[in-house]
Amino acid sequence: xxxxxxxxxxxxxxxxxxxxxxxxxxxxxxxxxxxxxxxxxxxxxxxxxxxxxxxxxxxxxxxxxxxxxxxxxxxxxxxxxxxxxxxxxxxxxxxxxxxxxxxxxxxxxxxxxxxxxxxxxxxxxxxxxxxxxxxxxxxxxxxxxxxxxxxxxxxxxxxxxxxxxxxxxxxxxxxxxxxxxxxxxxxxxxxxxxxxxxxxxxxxxxxxxxxxxxxxxxxxxxxxxxxxxxxxxxxxxxxxxxxxxxxxxxxxxxxxxxxxxxxxxxxxxxx
Amino acid sequence: xxxxxxxxxxxxxxxxxxxxxxxxxxxxxxxxxxxxxxxxxxxxxxxxxxxxxxxxxxxxxxxxxxxxxxxxxxxxxxxxxxxxxxxxxxxxxxxxxxxxxxxxxxxxxxxxxxxxxxxxxxxxxxxxxxxxxxxxxxxxxxxxxxxxxxxxxxxxxxxxxxxxxxxxxxxxxxxxxxxxxxxxxxxxxxxxxxxxxxxxxxxxxxxxxxxxxxxxxxxxxxxxxxxxxxxxxxxxxxxxxxxxx
Numbered sequence: 481x482x483x484x485x486x487x488x489x490x491x492x493x494x495x496x497x498x499x500x501x502x503x504x505x506x507x508x509x510x511x512x513x514x515x516x517x518x519x520x521x522x523x524x525x526x527x528x529x530x531x532x533x534x535x536x537x538x539x540x541x542x543x544x545x546x547x548x549x550x551x552x553x554x555x556x557x558x559x560x561x562x563x564x565x566x567x568x569x570x571x572x573x574x575x576x577x578x579x580x581x582x583x584x585x586x587x588x589x590x591x592x593x594x595x596x597x598x599x600x601x602x603x604x605x606x607x608x609x610x611x612x613x614x615x616x617x618x619x620x621x622x623x624x625x626x627x628x629x630x631x632x633x634x635x636x637x638x639x640x641x642x643x644x645x646x647x648x649x650x651x652x653x654x655x656x657x658x659x660x661x662x663x664x665x666x667x668x669x670x671x672x673x674x675x676x677x678x679x680x681x682x683x684x685x686x687x688x689x690x691x692x693x694x695x696x697x698x699x700x701x702x703x704x705x706x707x708x709x710x711x712x713x714x715x716x717x718x719x720x721x722x723x724x725x726x727x728x729x730x731x732x733x734x735x736x737x738x739x740x741x742x743x744x745x746x747x748x749x750x751x
Numbered sequence: 752x753x754x755x756x757x758x759x760x761x762x763x764x765x766x767x768x769x770x771x772x773x774x775x776x777x778x779x780x781x782x783x784x785x786x787x788x789x790x791x792x793x794x795x796x797x798x799x800x801x802x803x804x805x806x807x808x809x810x811x812x813x814x815x816x817x818x819x820x821x822x823x824x825x826x827x828x829x830x831x832x833x834x835x836x837x838x839x840x841x842x843x844x845x846x847x848x849x850x851x852x853x854x855x856x857x858x859x860x861x862x863x864x865x866x867x868x869x870x871x872x873x874x875x876x877x878x879x880x881x882x883x884x885x886x887x888x889x890x891x892x893x894x895x896x897x898x899x900x901x902x903x904x905x906x907x908x909x910x911x912x913x914x915x916x917x918x919x920x921x922x923x924x925x926x927x928x929x930x931x932x933x934x935x936x937x938x939x940x941x942x943x944x945x946x947x948x949x950x951x952x953x954x955x956x957x958x959x960x961x962x963x964x965x966x967x968x969x970x971x972x973x974x975x976x977x978x979x980x981x982x983x984x985x986x987x988x989x990x991x992x993x994x995x996x
Binding site for chain 1 (some may be wrong): 800802827828829832835837838839841842843852853856857858901902905
């Protein structure tokens with residue numbers, strides 16, 4: 481009986497489990513479980529690779545490490561620049577959807593639906609070969625950042641619109657009653673609250689942006705994914721190129737994912 | 752306070768909420784609006800608060816002619832205080848900051864003066880220990896009392912209250928009503944929509960019974976509550992007071 485109970489305690493979460501009160505034995509139990517999952521996954525990978533009979537040649541990839549690092553840095557630069565620009569676009573089009581001007585509202589609706597409803601790959605190709613060409617925009621890095629900003633901006637516009645709409649109408653009414661102008665209402669009442677509410681989805685959007693920027697490799701922007709593809713083309717070491725690629729993206733997205741979780745928890749406590 | 756309303760009509764789309772209402776009142780210090788839900792009393796109050804332009808007619812409140820332009824109504828609103836049923840306070844600001852916001856941003860006070868003024872108000876109503884708290888950390892009654900502090904901090908000509916205790920747990924009702932009474936006794940003019948008939952009876956100078964888009968009955972509290980021959984009034988009072996006797 482007691483043996484069965486201790487097994488249960490090792491593998492099953494008790495009903496009154498609270499993450500906040502991390503006790504020593506809980507930490508121990510969790511580590512055992514993490515270890516077991518790790519062993520299970522490793523076994524699965526090992527099985528997969530053993531069937532493949534693949535010989536790893538890490539030294540080939542090591543030779544090209546500078547290319548990989550440069551690509552990694554380029555991905556960071558593109559993602560951060562695009563994030564900045566897309567926040568501006570997101571705020572503009574998020575608010576434009578509430579505008580009194582019909583054309584502005586219709587335009588932002590079309591923009592958001594068109595971008596969210598089509599694959600990024602298609603958008604990159606059309607923007608780069610048609611629009612950027614027509615505009616005489618030759619720098620492919622600038623074009624890449626613009627494309628990613630326009631893409632991400634559409635998602636942010638929806639996040640920001642939802643954020644603004646989540647501010648109750650009674651608050652807007654109260655702001656009017658105490659004599660704030662419309663502009664003051666946005667500045668002192670709406671925006672300060674919207675910012676804390678949209679921070680978690682904004683962080684999530686940033687993680688997506690980092691991953692999605694890998695598609696820019698098809699227009700020969702030397703970011704992380706293209707660097708890995710080039711290494712692969714030169715060395716024929718496919719897995720040795722792509723495994724570091726996956727790990728590199730995780731290095732960027734995992735901290736953001738952690739941050740998102742923290743922001744969400746903090747916001748929950750505030751309400 | 753002086754009210755002069757002539758042939759006021761208010762429509763929302765095709766729906767006529769108030770139908771050619773006229774009223775002349777002088778030297779009323781507390782006006783109470785009662786009546787069934789959907790009868791138009793909240794709309795009436797919102798019009799007097801300058802939050803809702805009227806469709807036709809004319810209104811003079813003290814020396815202000817209420818116009819239909821939002822700019823002029825905004826200017827008018829700076830002279831009055833308004834308190835809602837609930838959720839008056841901005842959740843991202845502390846109690847103190849809630850009171851300071853209109854003082855600095857609308858009434859041009861310096862931050863220091865505004866803070867001194869807000870603190871003395873909070874102290875006066877025994878709320879100083881809550882100055883730094885956000886609304887979530889306060890009870891409904893405390894929130895409502897701080898909302899009233901915010902409304903009177905601007906030294907309004909009069910205070911409008913839209914069912915200020917309806918959304919509260921019953922245990923908090925009296926602390927809010929006490930505060931309103933205290934303000935009134937100090938000379939603050941009131942226009943109040945309420946279902947608290949006991950309070951209405953004791954605090955009102957004049958009562959308007961609003962139903963079916965107009966003023967169905969009016970008079971002193973005694974006339975309305977004790978001697979009303981209007982069957983709509985007596986039926987309403989019977990229902991509201993059924994379990995209070």
